[in-house]
Amino acid sequence: MSNQKLFNVAVVGATGAVGEQIIGLLEKRNFPINQLKLLSSARSAGTTIKFRDQDITVEEATPESFKGVDIALFSAGGDVSKALAPHAVEHGAVCIDNTNAFRMDPNTPLVVPEVNISKVEEHNGIIANPNCSTIQMVAALKPLYDKYGISKVLVSTYQAVSGAGSRAIDELLRQTKEALEGNPVNPDILPVGSLPVKHQIAFNAIPQIDKFQENGYTLEEMKMIRETKKIMGDESIDVTATCVRIPVVHGHSESVYVELKSDYELEDVKKLLSEAPGVTVVDDMDNQQYPLATEAAGKPDVFVGRIRRDLGNTKGLNLWIVSDNLMKGAAWNAVQIAEYIAAK
Amino acid sequence: MSNQKLFNVAVVGATGAVGEQIIGLLEKRNFPINQLKLLSSARSAGTTIKFRDQDITVEEATPESFKGVDIALFSAGGDVSKALAPHAVEHGAVCIDNTNAFRMDPNTPLVVPEVNISKVEEHNGIIANPNCSTIQMVAALKPLYDKYGISKVLVSTYQAVSGAGSRAIDELLRQTKEALEGNPVNPDILPVGSLPVKHQIAFNAIPQIDKFQENGYTLEEMKMIRETKKIMGDESIDVTATCVRIPVVHGHSESVYVELKSDYELEDVKKLLSEAPGVTVVDDMDNQQYPLATEAAGKPDVFVGRIRRDLGNTKGLNLWIVSDNLMKGAAWNAVQIAEYIAAK
Known part of the structure; x- marks a missing residue:
């Protein structure tokens, strides 16, 4: 009992x-x-x-x-x-x-x-x-923030259609079939269900997720910018985002540039990330191993790879962050x- | 005569x-x-x-x-x-x-x-x-360089499979069909034909184009970095690239952050780009118009859109640059x- x-x-x-x-x-x-x-x-x-x-x-x-x-x-x-x-x-x-x-x-x-x-x-x-694309990014950035501080984050996303709901998944699969058969592709939902203009997602990359704001950013981009500051509890972090929908079913990928507040050793960063809770490092160039959306799908982890120094800024670091947007996201x-x- | x-x-x-x-x-x-x-x-x-x-x-x-x-x-x-x-x-x-x-x-x-x-x-x-992904980027950056100077360029690419040859196109279409039919997907060529490890490109994003170099960057990324400096004739530009293959047949898209050497007016930048040779601006948020790979395919232009200020750096500018990699590229x-x- x-x-x-x-x-x-x-x-x-x-x-x-x-x-x-x-x-x-x-x-x-x-x-x-x-x-x-x-x-x-x-x-x-x-x-x-x-x-x-x-x-x-x-x-x-x-x-x-x-x-x-x-x-x-x-x-x-x-x-x-x-x-x-x-x-x-x-x-x-x-x-x-x-x-x-x-x-x-x-x-x-x-x-x-x-x-x-x-x-x-x-x-x-x-x-x-938080928003799915924010969650996976801040989970990977947190250990870096704690050790080095972060002054700037620049992220470009490669987002799966499942983030727009199951009807968007159906649309990707339907359009892909239409395109493969050489038939006209009929966009119906994406990029934004409630807006009038639709674009093809099959074999395409759409740089719009959610509605445009006055400042030229989409709501998805502003979510990443504002939520990152709130979650990290630091309004001084300068965050810029470009959010893009690509023909992937599950799993958001992110190309992230981080400017730390101090210099760092690359090995220390890799060690920090590999010990971080919820984060799994996949970063083996010799064996061409890096995070992939298809392999992250269905798993709870945030996968990080392509960990490398910026070549012009000793405080700059580049990461490739992938996670299942419906799971950890x-x-x-x-x-x-x-x-x-x-x-x- | x-x-x-x-x-x-x-x-x-x-x-x-x-x-x-x-x-x-x-x-x-x-x-x-x-x-x-x-x-x-x-x-x-x-x-x-x-x-x-x-x-x-x-x-x-x-x-x-x-x-x-x-x-x-x-x-x-x-x-x-x-x-x-x-x-x-x-x-x-x-x-x-x-x-x-x-x-x-x-x-x-x-x-x-x-x-x-x-x-x-x-x-x-x-x-x-030059390399396809470099050409379209420098064509759009040149007018900005001439007017403001450029200190830093950060680019994340969304590259079409046609850049890897017609066998890679066949592979994307074959794998997509296999995946749609619920069959196992058999990677055969991508990411790099001459390397042993293959990854699925259908419904995926592969952050590797060409071989890895000692510094953790791929050859494609180093091409963008070195060629940009050579073409612009300015070794002082700090360029960082993350090159990613996505399930698109024709047309490379690029999310580009540029740090200019001086402050700027957004309207001046839009005017400069719209007057630049070979460049077509597609940037109308109200009507959800921005460059798309499917619409750039077969055309000679370099398309630029999503032109917007960085929110943290008055010299920072974000662009979305798309062109047919086999044409202008x-x-x-x-x-x-x-x-x-x-x-x-």
């Missing part, structure tokens, strides 16, 4: 790509669950999902769904989080929100466990999970936070 | 992807040709290629092939250029070499017509065509040089 506390857990967006991964991780990690509530929009309600050999029926998420819930994991879009998370908090739940709704709210901690897990303590009911980061809360 | 001088022209590597484009451009541009000699390896000799309604039989390239040739365009690999270009020069031909064989030779001009066409005058029989740049020689 165990006297481990068991929790009532709700997953909002249970039928989405991230929701599925969260449910899988809760089972795999043997999360201390009393009751699991699976919630979705009215459209997807009624579906059943297997969890620990039980069929759980997905229910429509309403303000009353959160009665008795201890921990609620949200990944159903920013509007759903904005509408329902406050009700969940009222009912006494701690919300881990995987959307953009509360990330930059000064009263909401923005947490990557390897970087700033203690911020969870400061929550007012909601803890925000979303579901796994959220479940890590939930495990920390459960352990408290 | 015209008294325009006509030239005997040889194309070495006539059956390759770049050779085909060169022949097409010579015809389209109505190049002043007396006799066109099409040369290849013994394996491809005997093929016939149509040029101006004539079937020309491809001959095996030998040292004696260049007797009477005025202009020889080489794109059959560095070893062929090293072996045969000196013979062509002996026979009095001017060679325009599209390989890496002579690019960094101090006696060989490395020419992008929009940047340093006058260097052609200094040739000793051979003029080198190879064939068109070579034919431009040939046209300059012919006009002299």
